[in-house]
Amino acid sequence: MLTLRQLRYFKALAETGHFGRAADACHVTQPALSMQIKELEAELGLTLIERRKSGIQLTGEGNEVLQRAAQILRNAQDLQDFAASGDGPLGRSLSLGVIPTIAPYILPLALPELQRRYPEVNLTLHEAQTDHLLDDLADGKLDVALLALPAGSGDFASEPLFEDRFLLAMPCNAPAPESVNAADLQVDRLILLEEGHCLRDQALAVCGAVGEQAMARFGATSLSTVLQMVANGYGSTLLPEMAVPVEARADTPITLRHLEPEPSRTIGLLWRASAPRPERFSLLGDVIREVWKKNNPSRRG
């Protein structure tokens, strides 16, 4: 059976042109090297070296074998270099999934900070709804997901990062008390995302309308669309606070109101319980939590 050791010794022999010096270079004795060379020749079934007393001479086949051996050894060295290369605290590559109602609001803040703090990490991003992220996590396409907790079943571990409050977004010409009781929300006046977004289910839960999913009037594909509907007077919606800076800018004709009691969703990270080095996910979580706090100084964790 061919071994890397044989190739290493053979390469050293070709380079030194000398059994003894090759053995020195390999930190073994000369008989050890001789035996391995002999073994290699037997394995390949050809003569690699002409043993001549004044130096040795590679045969034609020996030269071809040398080229291939050198290639293999280079690749092997590359493999070891890769393994040894700067294995940062976050690892070398990380595949992160994010749900659509978080991604556009957190990633622009978090990515530059991640890049600054862990420049060696090669981050791959996937945006998809919770169910899809869970599937991708389970079969290894993703390492970790950023979504609303709780999510997933037994084989996952999670870490909550912060609470994201829901605000009521209404057309600006609507009657606008300073604060609204959550129980008073009328489900049939809400504009919501289409089926499959966890934000939709959370909004319905806030209204106590768990069993009545069919009632919401519209299934939009993005929060931007929802906000446009609201601005044009078609109804109200529950808006995550993190979306406010992007979706409810000053020039958007909508009114925001706090709810009483104050509902929220828990944003957190989720990963396979069996994933190696789970502490790297906590480091990732630290970054996200920090950029969130910096941009929402009024909120406590």
Added chain:
Amino acid sequence: MLTLRQLRYFKALAETGHFGRAADACHVTQPALSMQIKELEAELGLTLIERRKSGIQLTGEGNEVLQRAAQILRNAQDLQDFAASGDGPLGRSLSLGVIPTIAPYILPLALPELQRRYPEVNLTLHEAQTDHLLDDLADGKLDVALLALPAGSGDFASEPLFEDRFLLAMPCNAPAPESVNAADLQVDRLILLEEGHCLRDQALAVCGAVGEQAMARFGATSLSTVLQMVANGYGSTLLPEMAVPVEARADTPITLRHLEPEPSRTIGLLWRASAPRPERFSLLGDVIREVWKKNNPSRRG
């Protein structure tokens, strides 16, 4: 110290997804394989696989290591193949892949001649579609493939052998001008092979219907089937000239017409650029080219 044995076991483990089956594939017991995997992980200093209850899961780094390991093992196999091919000009054994729209028309001519000229060579044949052949070439299951060029990417070398013209095959009761303009072909009247055959794509390209793959009316699994459909009046097809003697015998009620301009496919050989002794593939190509010329005396190469 990194060893080929560790890489071999790791590759088997990645392929089987199972310690026990990987051990079987390597003809050792499961603990032996487990130890080598553990050794490899220790050597590289990283976790390559997640041990989970239902199957195993490669980590991101594990996947990268797998790619590099597979590369090293391929090179090692090539080295051994090179050494083993010490015999005749074609070597001692040759594994040849052929696409289904060539195999039945060329092999019956070429195999006897190969056997006559290089009786020492032990030829192994595989028939599969281009994509599959490329995969098998890349990981060393095949030495060389006979297919329509161009195919494959950077790491392959190729040699064109001859041009194979396309003829229009119609039901014999159809209106039959002596020559047909290729641009006049109606894609929706063509009977083609199912998805995956390069001949299908080439026929569509001839009709200028690159973006309209969905239009062709039928997906047959062999040219014989296609010709039966044509003979029974269900439509026309583009028939490679090499298939004419077999598929359009005198007793088959179809009419053949030349196209203007005259489309064709380039038949050639493809092999790994790193394969040992590439000149033997040229010798193989010579045989194929010669039997082709002998059976198509009207054509120039």
Added chain:
DNA sequence: CTATTCGATAAGATTGTCTGATGGTTTTTT
């Protein structure tokens, strides 16, 4: 709850590899 599967671990046997000693052949030195 029991039976089974799967991977890890342990102990002992086997095989592979290394070292140090030695021998034969060729080249260099005297």
Added chain:
DNA sequence: AAAAAACCATCAGACAATCTTATCGAATAG
């Protein structure tokens, strides 16, 4: 020409790596 040195092959025993069989514990299925 003889002696010395250099060089590589071979051998025996020591040591280390690897394998096998047996077993364990956790998880899963019936």
